């Protein structure tokens with residue numbers, strides 16, 4: 001059996017600048033994944049970090065990474081041809097099968113669009129499998145929006161509702177937090193919601209969606225916890241009897257409510 005702690009050593013094929021602090025690293029690998037899964041990324045000599053898979057294709061997968069600390073700042077200085085390690089894919093991913101035949105609401109804040117991008121791309125390729133589809137995306141400023149070069153394509157397949165907290169020159173779209181767009185969603189019942197973003201955004205958006213009649217059991221959130229092993233062994237990500245790395249990172253709001261009461265890191269999402 002392969003040692004689950006041993007990374008696959010793979011070259012970076014391409015680096016795509018997304019915003020001032022975020023880049024997408026296209027990694028040469030044949031690893032298969034489900035939308036919403038993540039890998040443990042090693043930058044040798046610096047450490048490991050869990051990173052969602054933001055896309056993939058023949059012989060590659062994409063990791064969209066914001067520079068915040070040790071590992072992420074170091075990879076931001078790397079270029080095509082440099083080598084990194086990956087373990088995975090880990091985690092359960094989004095419940096796409098459950099969403100088929102239903103309306104789909106995708107809600108993303110900031111870098112939270114990265115783990116949802118494979119869902120958006122799946123919808124574009126298999127539009128007939130869903131009823132109405134809405135993507136609601138908010139960022140602090142227009143220049144911090146990820147994947148802007150994809151928006152025109154995505155709009156052909158779904159309602160794309162964009163908002164920013166602070167407009168910049170040339171921005172003609174909506175201004176306000178993500179929740180201010182919720183009343184523009186054209187569907188309510190028979191809808192599966194997939195959401196990822198900062199805890200405060202997920203908390204308030206969940207509350208507004210519930211008020212609008214979206215049932216908590218049909219709202220799914222991707223949660224972040226500090227992780228080490230990524231495979232349910234070390235206990236770093238344990239909360240209320242679940243391991244976020246192994247049992248998540250995607251949980252229904254309904255389920256998350258049962259274990260989110262105490263631990264402060266996740267608490268903000270819901271109370």
Ligand SMILES: Cc1cc2nc3c(=O)[nH]c(=O)nc-3n(C[C@H](O)[C@H](O)[C@H](O)COP(=O)(O)OP(=O)(O)OC[C@H]3O[C@@H](n4cnc5c(N)ncnc54)[C@H](O)[C@@H]3O)c2cc1C
Nearest residue numbers: 049050051052064065066068069070071072114224225249
């Ligand atoms: C399942 C999962 C998927 C993730 N997917 C992505 C992804 O696709 N892209 C991505 O960029 N990040 C993602 N993250 C977050 C990423 O793992 C952390 O930002 C990363 O561990 C930082 O590692 P580091 O060594 O660079 O920072 P560290 O050196 O560990 O931390 C440096 C500083 O940054 C702070 N910090 C750590 N994480 C965050 C954070 N998320 N936001 C703000 N401050 C932080 C720390 O508190 C510390 O003060 C994901 C996390 C999880 C659990």
Ligand code: FES
Nearest residue numbers: 228230234235245
């Ligand atoms: S990170 Fe080790 S148990 Fe989840």
